[in-house]
Amino acid sequence: MPTTALRGGAPGSWSWWWAWWWAWWWAWSWACSWLRPGPRPRHGERVSDDEPERRGPSTLAVHGGEPAVRADRSLTTPVVHASAYPFEDTRELYDYMEGTRQRPAEYGRYGNPTVERAEAKVAALEGAEAAVLMASGMAAITTTLLAMLRAGQHVVLTRDTYRKTRVFARQVLARYGVEVDIVEPTAAAVIEAMRDTTRVVFTEAPTNPYLRVLDLAPVIEQARARRIKTIIDATFATPVNMRPLEHGVDLVIHSATKYLGGHNDLLAGVVAGRASLVGAIREHLGMTGAVLDPGSAYLLLRGLKTLALRVRQQNESARRLADLLAEDPAVARVWYPLRPDHPDHAIATRYLAGGGGVVSFEVHGGLEAGTRLVDALRIPKLAPSLGGVESLVEQPALMSFFELTPAEREAIGIREGLVRLSVGVEDPEDLEADLRRALALLRS
Structure with missing residues (x-):
């Protein structure tokens, strides 16, 4: 049989046939790799950690929430100073509004790439689905409580907590029709204070200034049975010493000004927990406007790495x-x-x-x-x-x-x-x- 028949009439020699075959095989393998199940990281995208719960706090502090490779190839997160993020065209706007395209938020009050990277790192440290950063620890506390409570509902706080938190509850929440009880930081006192209208239990771990520690297990058991949300300000503990979400707490708050930032050079607060709860708080933040600026977010990212x-x-x-x-x-x-x-x-x-x-x-x-x-x-x-x-x-x-x-x-x-x-x-x-x-x- 003539060699031209083996080559299907193609010009050249056997080397051309093998080159064509290997090119086809490589293209087919590459296509299959993209069709196989599981996410494939692209430049600039957040990469999900393999078994992140098994990684230690130092590893999470350095690498948690970080992409494998950034779009600009920088080792550290860049500071993005922007108040608005333009769309390429109306089609992109439609896709974004319908939730079919991922991109930065359209306006700085709703999101910022530097802030989002810091949020992802805090979420990784806490083992949370999501986190939202704000302009201060008190902004995180007040925004969370305002988002979670309505007139006619009831909140229980423990006595040995930051004074401004208690003042806010007594003077501001009460003004909007929320009933407030402040009790001793013991499980028995907290459970006894729960009512049919109770929606939130708020405490610190440890508390300020006497470093009291509430026994969470019985409180969480009762709270879940009554559909009460538990919130802990864990500023004094940090994720290194305690991860409240692992004990069943619904939301954890930090004044990131303190240990998370760690250098007395920024003001910030953060709330972490389930994505649905954090999303509701973020929506409220979009109205109150106590957002974190990107410069402070960068300082927080840098501080977190040595937490x-x-x-x-x-x-x-x-x-x-x-x-x-x-x-x-x-x-x-x-x-x-x-x-x-x-x-x-x-x-x-x-x-x-x-x-x-x-x-x-x-x-x-x-x-x-x-x-x-x-x-x-x-x-x-x-x-x-x-x-x-x-x-x-x-x-x-x-x-x-x-x-x-x-x-x-x-x-x-x-x-x-x-x-x-x-x-x-x-x-x-x-x-x-x-x-x-x-x-x-x-x-x-």
Whole structure:
């Protein structure tokens, strides 16, 4: 048989036939690879992690929510400063509005690429379906409560929580017809306060300033039976020490200004949880407008990458300082959740992987003695925040409750000699030496 017959009459030699066959085989294999089940990442798209729940907090802090390769090939997330995002044509607008095309939101109040990347990283750290960032921790708290509650409904808060949260509930939510109960941070008290109209239980873990830890299991069991949403402000814990969603909590909130940002250079808040709940909160945010700017989102992304490293250091240093304080005769009492003398120690050991970076303690001698101690410290700065790389110290009676009388402060549990120490990432030996010196001056 002539060779031209084998080649089907094609010009050239056998090498041409083999080249044609391999080209066909490669094209067929490539097409099949795109038709097989499962997502295929493209440049600039978010990549789903393989078994992300098995990855440690440091790995999630660095790589969580990040694409395999960015469209611009940059290693870090770029800062996108834009108030609006134009459409190529009306067809793209239709596709976007109908939900058939993924692209940036049309307006900056509804989304920003840099902010969305930070949201994805927080969601990965918390093991959440979704997260939404806002302009501050209080914006996250107030927007969430406003989105979840209506007139005639009821909310339960625990007493030992951030003061502005309680003030918002009593003064703003009550003004809109929401009934508010503020109870002791115990499971029994929270469950007893639940009513037929209760829609939300809100607490902190640990609380501020006495670092109380609520036993979540019985509260969540009762809340689910009554269709009540549970919300936890876990700012003091961070995802490194506790992931509330794993215990059945519906929503977790952080003042990202604190540990998540970690450098005292931004204001931000975040809510994480099921996509349906977060979506409802995001819709409310689109009306209230307390959105996070892209510059702060970039700072948050950068800070998050070292979250686990910082928190582990702060856990260890705070534990050492708590033990030092407990042994000093100038100190009347110490509150640190993983110390055996804390009222919720047994509960804390079940929920917390670390005790956190805050130590609260009471000195003998009241307000004046506390002032002498604070002014004698050289490393911690006198400031009303926490969670950053710098150690900070404050007296709640002066910083947060200055306008109240001593009797009024005592009535709400704020002791005159109370000091709150937020431990940074300085060498623990230096912090110990500084604290010992200040305590010695207090005793002299």
